[in-house]
Amino acid sequence: MAPGRMGGTSAPAVRRDPYEVLCVSRDSSDQEIKTAYRKLALKYHPDKNASNPEASELFKEVAYSYSILSDPEKRRHYDAAGFEALESESTDVEIDLSNLGTVNTMFAALFSKLGVPIKTTISATVIEEALSGTVAVRPLPLGTSITGKVDKQCAHFYGVTIHDQQAQAGIVVRVTSAAQSKLKLLYFEQEEDGGYGLALQEDSENTGKVTSAGMYFLHFQVYRMDSVVNTLAMAKDPEAAFFKRLEGLQPCEVSELKPGTHIFAVYGDNFFKPATYTIEALCAKSYEDTTEKLKEIESKILAKRTDLRQFEIEYRKALTQFQEVTTKYNQEKQSVDDLLKNRETLQSSFTIHRSAINFNGNATTSSSGKIPNEDIRSNSPNGSPDVKDKLNKKKWFNLNLGRSDKKG
Incomplete structure (x- = not known):
């Protein structure tokens, strides 16, 4: 699993402009923002301001502002639409368990067991101790593993020292945790004044009968799949979910390490009990074949993502045309059906109704289907002369060519 992004920090009740909080301009570089954050974090560190209760709140405000401006995506969203953009893009619930009481922690644990994802932030105490450089760092040589047990919301720090060849590889x-403990793997960048700033974090996941978290740093740009980005993209347009599946592939903020000592930490993310774990550091040289395959397939995924973006344009255009043609098809089908129905109605008028001629020379129709003179004959007494004349006229009208031919 690739390195993850630094976790968010709880937002203060009253939010000020992050640029104003860190005393930087909107066009400040990432390094300028980082330097300003480092300076203010040390200034308002609770350990240095025990007699000032406002320092802790200011420290949280500084950390919250930095969590926005240090993240390129969050910074871009904030610059475009302020805090509302950040709120609309947020789908995770983040909880700082170090600030929760016992009852609230129990509720959080219950929701987690019920399958509700709860994203926890790093304890402010751990971050403050790292920034001040007061943490104990244990050596973790490459090729070795160490087993330990870390208390909840606490961290064990390890130093991994690598030389040039190992850095290139x-x-x-x-x-990992055989006890399926909930963990975080953290990576800290060393500051100039000796402190450590949190740069990356990766939450543990269930993998079979263990939980595990991992980071790899290779000699080329590596990527991670951010499921949140995919979820947001698909939520905005469910019909095009297929085209958004690769949008979550994002470049890692730190993809390779320079020679020297690098600081990692195992953070106990359990609600009630310590987390048991085994941490190990390995040279990627032993994964040379896997590394090359990963590089190749990630290159293909990036190319496929570009292809999908273009194909989506073509697909939407074709879909619009298809919908127009389908609409026309239904209209034409209805038109043909209506014409045939009208034709059938007109044709049936020749076979369903029988016509006759009334005494005035007009065509009439008998509801009983009988010829009118038949009714006259049946109702006339003894066949009066008037009636006979009328019958003769009727016979004249009923002469047919077949009989006349025979007489001739």
Whole structure:
């Protein structure tokens, strides 16, 4: 699993402009923002301001502002539409368990067991201790593993030292828990004044009968699949979900490490009990075949994502044309059906109704289907002369050519 993005920090009740909080301009570089954050975080560190209760709140405000401006995507959204853009893009529930009481923690644990995803943030205490550089760092040589138990909302720090060849080959750091403990694997960048700033974090996932989290740093740009991006893209347009499946492939903020010592930490993310784990660091040289295959397939995925974006345009155009043709097809079908129905109605008028001629020379129709003179004959007493004349006229009208031919 590729390195993940740094987790969010709980938002303060009253939110100020992040640029104003960090005292930087909107066109400040990432390094300028990071330097400003580092300076203010040390200034408002609770350990240095024990007699000032406002310092802790200011520290949280600084951390929250930095969590926005240090994330390129969040910063872009904030610059475009302010805090509302961040709220509309947020789908995860984030909880800082270090700030919850016992009762609230129990509710959080219950929701987690029920399958409701709860994304937890790193304890402010851990971040503050790392920034101040007061944490104990244990060495973790490449090719070795260490087993430990970390308390909830606490972290064990490890230093992985690599030389030039190992840096070029890349390294893999992973942590597993046979007890299926909930963990976070953290990566810290070392600051100039000796402190450590949180750069990456990866939450553990269930993999069979264990939970595990891992990061790999190779000699080329590596990517991770951000499911949140995919979910948001598909939620905006469910009909085009297929075309959005690869949008979550994002470049990792840190993809390769330079020679030297790098700081990792295992964070206990359990609600009630310590987390048991095994952490190990390996040189990616032993994964050379896998590394090359990964590089090749990620290149194909990136190319496929570009193809899908173009294909989506073509698909939508064709879909519009198809809908227009389908609409016309239904209209034409209805038109033909109506014409045939009208034709059938007119044709049936020749066979369903029988016509006759009335005494005035007009065509009439008998509802009983009988010829009118038949009724006259049956109702006339003894066949009066007037009636006979009328019958003769009727016979004259009923002469046919077949009989006249025979007489001739």
